[in-house]
Amino acid sequence: MAELTDAQIDSALVRGARTQQEEPRALSVLYAPADGRVTVTLTNGASFAFPAGLVRELQGASAAQLSDVAVLGRGYGLRWEALDVDLTVPGLLADIFGTRSHMARRAGQATSEAKAAAARANGARGGRPRTAKTA
DSSP states (O other), rough: OOOOOOOHHHHHHHHHHHHHSOOOOOEEEEEEETTEEEEEEEEOOOOEEEEGGGGGGGGGHHHHHHHEEEEEEETEEEEEETTTTEHHEEEEEEEESOOHHHHHHHHHHHHHHHHHHHHHHHHHSSSOOOOOOOO
């Protein structure tokens, strides 16, 4: 294994400090059974809340399981020990308040009977038209 140089270590420390300042980090997290929401307070003073059922990994969990949530490490993630679920704060923000490109990537993952029927009908017609090749 190659040894790390002092310059590589210094560079990594600078990148880590920059990431710590620029990326959203959780200061605290709380599940409120009364309204079924998880509230995350960020280190910059902002906070966001979301219905627990909005996150696939948390769907169907009991109030006791959802209440057992903790901030991981330096606030990069959240941990539900009883559910064996870890979620990153940036990932949650992207999923909940998704950017257009993030949501477009997620859209292709959706499945439904209507989507399957449309794919079968398209396949019966020969599938996608071939793209023209340029010379």
